[in-house]
Amino acid sequence: MRLQHAEKTAGTLLADTPEREHARAVIVAEVDRLHWRIWNGKAKDAKVTLERIRAVMPAFQGESGGRKRDPPSRRLWTALREIDRYLSSQSAWLVNDAERHRAGLRVGTSITEGTANFLVNRRMNKSQQMRWSRRGADLLLQARCAGINGKLGSS
Numbered sequence: 001m002r003l004q005h006a007e008k009t010a011g012t013l014l015a016d017t018p019e020r021e022h023a024r025a026v027i028v029a030e031v032d033r034l035h036w037r038i039w040n041g042k043a044k045d046a047k048v049t050l051e052r053i054r055a056v057m058p059a060f061q062g063e064s065g066g067r068k069r070d071p072p073s074r075r076l077w078t079a080l081r082e083i084d085r086y087l088s089s090q091s092a093w094l095v096n097d098a099e100r101h102r103a104g105l106r107v108g109t110s111i112t113e114g115t116a117n118f119l120v121n122r123r124m125n126k127s128q129q130m131r132w133s134r135r136g137a138d139l140l141l142q143a144r145c146a147g148i149n150g151k152l153g154s155s
Contacts, residue, residue, distance in 0.1 A: 043090075046083075
């Protein structure tokens with residue numbers, strides 16, 4: 001997700017006028033709030049935060065970037081679009097990571113996701129004699145997850 005990109009880019013926004021300075025302060029505060037809301041599993045509130053950021057972004061319209069770079073406002077728009085896309089597709093499954101962390105449970109899934117990607121990519125490689133279809137790979141992963149979670153065969 002592009003949350004770290006949004007945090008870094010928000011700090012580099014040009015504040016050459018009072019309007020832009022105020023907008024930058026609002027954006028930095030809201031991006032920090034957005035991080036907290038996603039960490040605490042509050043997808044609806046995160047959407048509200050994104051709307052607040054979008055409301056002040058027009059102050060940076062017409063901002064020029066460096067010689068070969070996009071202006072920070074364009075990079076921020078891109079990051080916010082990716083965050084919004086993530087929240088739209090994953091809001092139903094957004095986990096309260098703060099609660100899990102306080103309970104001593106694992107928070108990140110990168111090791112699991114990396115292993116699953118490695119295995120699926122290896123099996124889906126065209127040089128293999130037997131390949132899975134996308135549907136077959138998805139069903140197999142669902143069955144394996146259900147087996148590990150103890151929900152396989154329970155109705």
